Amino acid sequence: MSSGKFIISLDFEIHWGGVEKWDIKKKSNYFQESRKSIPIVLKIFEENKIRATWATVGFLFATHKEQLEKLQPKLRPNYLNKNLLYYDHFSEIGNSEVEDPFHYAPSLIKEIIKTEGQEIASHTFSHYYCNERGQTAEQFDQDLKAAQTIAKNNFNITLRSLVFPRNQFNRDYLDVAINNGIRVVRSNPNVWFWKNSFGKVTPLLRAFDTLIPISKHLSFDNLETHNNLKILPASRFFRPYKNSETSIQRMKMVRIKNEMSYAAKNNKNYHLWWHPHNFGENVSENIAQLKDIIKHFHILKNRYDFISSNMIDFADK
Numbered sequence: 001m002s003s004g005k006f007i008i009s010l011d012f013e014i015h016w017g018g019v020e021k022w023d024i025k026k027k028s029n030y031f032q033e034s035r036k037s038i039p040i041v042l043k044i045f046e047e048n049k050i051r052a053t054w055a056t057v058g059f060l061f062a063t064h065k066e067q068l069e070k071l072q073p074k075l076r077p078n079y080l081n082k083n084l085l086y087y088d089h090f091s092e093i094g095n096s097e098v099e100d101p102f103h104y105a106p107s108l109i110k111e112i113i114k115t116e117g118q119e120i121a122s123h124t125f126s127h128y129y130c131n132e133r134g135q136t137a138e139q140f141d142q143d144l145k146a147a148q149t150i151a152k153n154n155f156n157i158t159l160r161s162l163v164f165p166r167n168q169f170n171r172d173y174l175d176v177a178i179n180n181g182i183r184v185v186r187s188n189p190n191v192w193f194w195k196n197s198f199g200k201v202t203p204l205l206r207a208f209d210t211l212i213p214i215s216k217h218l219s220f221d222n223l224e225t226h227n228n229l230k231i232l233p234a235s236r237f238f239r240p241y242k243n244s245e246t247s248i249q250r251m252k253m254v255r256i257k258n259e260m261s262y263a264a265k266n267n268k269n270y271h272l273w274w275h276p277h278n279f280g281e282n283v284s285e286n287i288a289q290l291k292d293i294i295k296h297f298h299i300l301k302n303r304y305d306f307i308s309s310n311m312i313d314f315a316d317k
Contacts, residue, residue, distance in 0.1 A: 034280035051117035055163035058125030058147035073142035121161035130170035183315035219263035264300035
């Protein structure tokens with residue numbers, strides 16, 4: 001029987017993860033600190049032989065604004081919510097990473113690529129929302145083509161894994177992903193409060209489950225496939241440290257470690273994910289918790305042969 005696997009994926013977005021939500025002037029220090037944390041995380045991963053997938057928004061690959069403007073698809077998403085069309089914000093951003101580190105990140109992408117065991121994956125070109133009203137599969141297709149083009153042009157890589165922005169997993173778009181070179185996608189946890197929406201209560205249910213098990217075990221073994229595309233469920237969001245939540249930090253960490261232990265003992269897979277910008281506040285505390293998780297991984301590796309994996313590793317099995 002094959003050993004269980006510990007998968008890590010990160011949704012690398014900086015400000016493109018929520019342009020309509022975040023005032024960049026108020027969040028500039030937050031994103032600066034999150035950028036500084038990425039080389040620290042990469043060093044920790046490298047020293048501990050941790051494999052991870054960095055699902056990166058295509059805009060971040062750009063070296064300058066002119067390249068972004070040139071590569072934007074002719075068919076842009078027709079969201080009914082126009083605030084989600086981030087192309088309309090090109091006039092507000094700087095011309096390069098030096099001038100505007102919140103909307104470009106080629107230097108960080110280069111660091112990720114040269115770190116052993118790290119995969120650069122797609123988070124779409126424009127942080128594309130696959131379940132929003134108004135957009136179409138054809139528009140999504142053009143978005144993925146633009147993402148592949150900029151990755152190939154700037155870094156000579158092909159993106160083979162995909163994470164849907166804001167976890168808007170759309171089963172109807174899997175063939176589009178396949179046609180654009182994708183071999184693995186991340187899906188949502190297979191639990192009732194991820195499959196169905198309960199309105200404003202839904203985020204509360206998901207947050208509550210980070211502390212107390214109201215869901216079944218979130219580890220898994222056999223993967224679903226779609227025309228040879230592997231569908232890799234997420235297990236747990238690594239909720240960032242917050243000063244307002246100091247009383248629940250131990251519960252959060254115990255929950256993650258217990259889930260990892262269950263997966264390792266039962267030869268199952270456990271998929272932890274977060275955004276690099278989640279470390280933008282309380283950087284030292286978040287780094288300390290990441291180190292604690294990795295320390296627990298090594299215990300499980302020694303006892304149960306738990307294996308570190310990134311997403312594309314599952315396509316190669």
